[in-house]
Amino acid sequence: MEESKRNLLDEEAKASLDIWRYVFGFADIAAAKCAIDLKIPEAIENHPSQPVTLAELSGAVSASPSHLHRIMRFLVHQGVFKEVPTKDGLATGYTNTPLSRRMMITKRDGKSLAPFVLFETSPELLAPWLRLSSVVSSPANGSHPPPFDTVHGKDLWALAEDNPCFNDVINEAMACHTRLVVPRVAAACHDLFEGVATVVDVGGCTGETLAILVKEFPWIKGFNFDLPHVIEVAQVLDGVENVGGDMFDSVPKCDNVFIKNIEELQRGCPTKYRESVDSGIRNQRPEKDHDSEDRDEKLEQVRLMLDMGMMAHTSTGKERTLKEWDFVLNEAGFARYEVRDIDDVQCVIIAYR
Numbered sequence: 079m080e081e082s083k084r085n086l087l088d089e090e091a092k093a094s095l096d097i098w099r100y101v102f103g104f105a106d107i108a109a110a111k112c113a114i115d116l117k118i119p120e121a122i123e124n125h126p127s128q129p130v131t132l133a134e135l136s137g138a139v140s141a142s143p144s145h146l147h148r149i150m151r152f153l154v155h156q157g158v159f160k161e162v163p164t165k166d167g168l169a170t171g172y173t174n175t176p177l178s179r180r181m182m183i184t185k186r187d188g189k190s191l192a193p194f195v196l197f198e199t200s201p202e203l204l205a206p207w208l209r210l211s212s213v214v215s216s217p218a219n220g221s222h223p224p225p226f227d228t229v230h231g232k233d234l235w236a237l238a239e240d241n242p243c244f245n246d247v248i249n250e251a252m253a254c255h256t257r258l259v260v261p262r263v264a265a266a267c268h269d270l271f272e273g274v275a276t277v278v279d280v281g282g283c284t285g286e287t288l289a290i291l292v293k294e295f296p297w298i299k300g301f302n303f304d305l306p307h308v309i310e311v312a313q314v315l316d317g318v319e320n321v322g323g324d325m326f327d328s329v330p331k332c333d334n335v336f337i338k339n340i341e342e343l344q345r346g347c348p349t350k351y352r353e354s355v356d357s358g359i360r361n362q363r364p365e366k367d368h369d370s371e372d373r374d375e376k377l378e379q380v381r382l383m384l385d386m387g388m389m390a391h392t393s394t395g396k397e398r399t400l401k402e403w404d405f406v407l408n409e410a411g412f413a414r415y416e417v418r419d420i421d422d423v424q425c426v427i428i429a430y431r
């Protein structure tokens with residue numbers, strides 16, 4: 079058979095399986111959410127004997143063994159948990175993996191993103207994903223309300239203001255991401271905080287970022303700035319003042335401005351934020367070996383997923399390439415900027431007046 083024909087048949091065979099990822103792609107996150115809801119990773123971690131048999135696990139999380147078996151079979155297949163022989167070799171049991179430990183809702187270790195999974199799988203966040211086509215088919219850029227607003231009749235922050243439980247879900251998700259990323263930012267940017275007296279975190283949520291920064295750099299005074307309904311539930315911290323307001327009106331004037339994950343800013347960088355530290359997207363890596371190419375490919379996939387999330391949940395937010403950031407920062411009047419790697423999906427952009 080000639081090569082082009084063989085390739086076509088291979089592609090057909092691959093497609094006949096790949097299409098099922100789109101039929102049941104949600105199964106991945108639904109099963110992970112189930113594990114988080116039932117605190118399965120915690121039940122395994124805290125069990126006195128390892129590995130944990132199905133009978134032991136069902137008892138620990140009060141679940142029906144037959145249903146739990148199916149959930150665990152799926153998650154073991156996906157590499158979330160491991161199934162290994164028990165010590166006597168007569169049965170099998172489950173153990174955690176680095177991935178399932180990142181699904182511990184009770185763990186605040188700077189690795190778990192379980193609250194983020196629960197936020198993204200909340201009914202409020204899931205529904206807009208199903209309306210992406212409405213925004214894409216809108217004739218002019220930005221003329222159609224974002225899918226989130228179409229579904230809920232208001233934007234994310236207005237919904238959070240009206241619904242304190244949902245507000246908590248958002249705040250927990252942001253806080254766990256902050257615990258993951260901000261220590262890396264602090265390590266990579268130590269020099270930027272030397273000799274700095276005041277730092278404002280714009281859209282600082284409940285203050286998790288500044289809690290980390292003032293601990294690392296105790297000489298700074300932090301201003302945690304966010305919408306009033308968020309500031310109402312913010313942490314009270316030594317060395318940090320909580321300030322409620324709208325960043326489009328004004329923000330506390332400080333030596334340094336810290337901005338992390340602010341979709342609103344992705345509309346463009348207002349000149350009033352000159353001199354800022356922001357997380358952004360980077361699309362190039364200087365050196366490539368086999369492992370780094372594989373990692374780059376995975377990072378790229380996460381970044382593209384983040385961009386889809388922006389489209390589903392924000393009005394004009396987008397994940398920018400470095401080239402796009404270059405344009406925005408120049409337009410905003412920054413004299414220069416630099417990008418620092420924090421060995422994560424995101425990186426730090428430091429813009430100077």
Ligand SMILES: C[S@@+](CC[C@H](N)C(=O)[O-])C[C@H]1O[C@@H](n2cnc3c(N)ncnc32)[C@H](O)[C@@H]1O
Pocket residue numbers: 235252253255256280281282283284303304305308323324325326337338339340341342
């Ligand atoms: C995606 S969260 C990021 C929170 C935090 N910076 C982080 O990365 O964990 C965006 C934050 O911006 C706040 N925010 C949205 N619009 C705002 C506005 N107009 N003025 C001040 N804060 C705002 C939200 O309340 C929310 O806490």
